[in-house]
Amino acid sequence: xxxxxEHELLKRRFRRNLALGGVLILFVxxxxxxxxxxxxxxxxxxxxxxxxxASLAPLDESRARPENDSEQDxxxxxxxxxxxx
Amino acid sequence: xxxxxxxxxxxxxxxxxxxxxxxxxxxxRVMSLVVFTAAVGLLVAPGPVDPVLAxxxxxxIALGAGGSGALNMWWDADIDRHMRRTAGRPVPAGRxxxxxxxxxxxxxxxxxxxxxxxxxxxxxxxxxAFTIFFYVVIYTIWLKRWTPQNxxxxxxxxxxxxxxxxxxxxxQVSVESVxxxxxxxxxxxxxxxxxxxxxxxxxxxxxVPMLTVTxxxxxxxxxxxxxxxxxxxxSLALAFTSIGGxxxxxxxxxxxxxxxSGAWKLLGRSEEAAAADGYAAEKRFFRxxxxxxxxxxxxxxxxxxxxVAGIEAGDWPVLLSGAF
Numbered sequence: 273x274x275x276x277x278e279h280e281l282l283k284r285r286f287r288r289n290l291a292l293g294g295v296l297i298l299f300v301x302x303x304x305x306x307x308x309x310x311x312x313x314x315x316x317x318x319x320x321x322x323x324x325x326a327s328l329a330p331l332d333e334s335r336a337r338p339e340n341d342s343e344q345d346x347x348x349x350x351x352x353x354x355x356x357x
Numbered sequence: 358x359x360x361x362x363x364x365x366x367x368x369x370x371x372x373x374x375x376x377x378x379x380x381x382x383x384x385x386r387v388m389s390l391v392v393f394t395a396a397v398g399l400l401v402a403p404g405p406v407d408p409v410l411a412x413x414x415x416x417x418i419a420l421g422a423g424g425s426g427a428l429n430m431w432w433d434a435d436i437d438r439h440m441r442r443t444a445g446r447p448v449p450a451g452r453x454x455x456x457x458x459x460x461x462x463x464x465x466x467x468x469x470x471x472x473x474x475x476x477x478x479x480x481x482x483x484x485x486a487f488t489i490f491f492y493v494v495i496y497t498i499w500l501k502r503w504t505p506q507n508x509x510x511x512x513x514x515x516x517x518x519x520x521x522x523x524x525x526x527x528x529q530v531s532v533e534s535v536x537x538x539x540x541x542x543x544x545x546x547x548x549x550x551x552x553x554x555x556x557x558x559x560x561x562x563x564x565v566p567m568l569t570v571t572x573x574x575x576x577x578x579x580x581x582x583x584x585x586x587x588x589x590x591x592s593l594a595l596a597f598t599s600i601g602g603x604x605x606x607x608x609x610x611x612x613x614x615x616x617x618s619g620a621w622k623l624l625g626r627s628e629e630a631a632a633a634d635g636y637a638a639e640k641r642f643f644r645x646x647x648x649x650x651x652x653x654x655x656x657x658x659x660x661x662x663x664x665v666a667g668i669e670a671g672d673w674p675v676l677l678s679g680a681f
Contacts, residue, residue, distance in 0.1 A: 284375055291376035302413055306476055309409040 378447045382430055382458055383423030383465070391422040391518045397654040398522030398537055401600045401661045406526045413476040414525040417469045418518055421485045424465030425492040425514070431458040432497050436563040442556060462493075477525035484524055488517040502564070505571040512545030513538075519654075529680040533598045536591060536677070540653060543588040547581045547620060548646040554578070554623075555636035555643075574631075578624050581642075585620035589613045592653065597676040600657055602669065608656035612649050619645050 395418045399411055406414075430437065430448045434455050437443035447453040466489045474482035496511030504510075516538045523534035553560055553567045554574055560567040568577045592613055596606035619642040626638060663669055 281373065284373060288374075288376045288379075302416070305409045306413050309407045313407065 374447060374452045378452050379461065382427045382447055382453060382461065384426030384429075385423075387426055387515075388419050388422050390515075392419045393651070394537070394541065394654055395419070395518035395522035397657055398519030398534060399526045400522075401533075401657050402523045402526035403599065404527060410476050411526070414473060414481065415522065417473040417476060418485060418521050418525075420465055421469035421473070421489055422518070424462045424467075424469055425489045427458045427462030427465065428489075428493045429462075429497045431455050431462060432493070433501075434458075436502075436565060439563040440556075440559040442559055473521075473525070478528045480528055480530070481521050481525040484517060484521045488514050488521065491517075503566065505566050505568040507566070508549040509546050512542050512549075515545060516541035527680070531680045532677045533595070533600045535681075536595045536598060537657075539591045540588075540595060541650065543584060543591050544646065544650050546584040547588070547616075548643065548650075550577050550581050550584075551623070551639055551643040551646060554631070554639040574628055578626070582620045582624045585617055589617065594677060595653075595657070597674055599675050599678045600660060601675075602660040602663065602673055604663065605653075605656040605660050608652055612652055615645060616649050 392415055396415050399406065399414060430446055433443075434446075434448040437446050438449040443449065448455055448458050466486075470482050470486045470489070473485050492511070492514035496507065496514055500507040500511050519537040519541070520530065520534040523537070524530060550568055553569045554577060557567070557569040557574070560570050568580060592609045593606070595601050596609055619638075622638055623642055631639060
């Protein structure tokens with residue numbers, strides 16, 4: 273078998289790998305752009321990860337103190353654990 | 358083990374597929390129809406969609422279609438080998454191993470469903486998963502080799518993309534998306550049966566029980582005419598939804614008249630006359646069927662464009678509308 277034949281095979285493999293690499297890079301760019309679009313929309317970017325976090329708890333309106341209460345007590349902050357996203 | 362010495366013969370190395378062969382495994386022509394109808398479903402839906410997420414959604418729907426195409430080629434390699442139309446495909450031609458097609462199909466299907474859930478919503482992803490399942494398991498593995506009604510029932514998988522596009526944009530299934538589904542669903546039998554009228558030898562050789570093989574051409578002509586008549590009310594009903602309008606109605610009326618007239622001509626043709634002119638009328642009807650579907654969806658896009666531009670018939674009757 274002439275050496276040139278083997279060479280052609282390697283070239284073909286290289287082209288295939290190059291194309292696959294290009295596809296993977298485009299995929300990474302697409303995922304990045306999707307993330308940016310989701311953030312622009314204000315979508316929640318966190319999920320449950322083995323532990324509860326206050327920021328994931330739904331806002332309980334009945335327990336939340338009105339804003340003017342916070343102003344009256346002089347702290348300017350809401351009650352602990354009542355998070356607002 | 359060295360990649361060059363992993364048990365392959367010289368012939369296998371020489372026939373090793375190029376990247377383009379892997380792309381052809383995804384049935385790019387079918388993908389283009391899926392992309393177009395899914396894009397129309399997404400674009401005509403009410404409400405704004407982020408352009409990046411819209412693009413990603415359509416891309417992943419196309420990828421799902423590609424994955425199911427690869428799985429179809431893996432399963433059907435044995436019958437594809439016997440048909441002129443499909444013998445040159447990468448798997449029957451021996452350029453890609455069946456297992457490679459299967460693995461690529463499974464991987465692309467899983468990636469596309471997962472990514473569509475992230476790009477759009479779970480309903481759209483669920484519909485895409487159902488489409489892939491229906492095309493591969495219900496149509497390819499079960500119906501195709503079993504019943505002459507294969508393409509009637511199997512047509513559901515090709516009809517779902519606009520519904521997925523609509524669901525990606527709205528998160529709902531609505532009357533409008535169901536009618537877009539029905540339009541493609543009812544269009545599929547006349548389209549494929551027209552093809553089988555002049556490709557009958559292929560299907561006979563492969564042993565695929567197409568209607569032309571099991572019931573003969575005259576029965577197929579009658580079925581084409583009946584399904585064409587059933588297609589007309591579906592096509593017209595879309596005009597009286599929130600995505601229809603006068604432009605769509607005018608387009609649908611002209612196309613329906615042409616399609617019914619074409620089916621009527623096929624019905625009246627004898628096999629001798631058809632064979633004498635090389636199935637010219639059947640080929641013409643097949644080409645017309647492509648334009649029929651394409652122009653219906655273009656008309657829906659035009660209606661959307663007119664609405665966006667603020668040009669719409671103010672008192673147009675919307676008789677069918679709403680989400681399920």
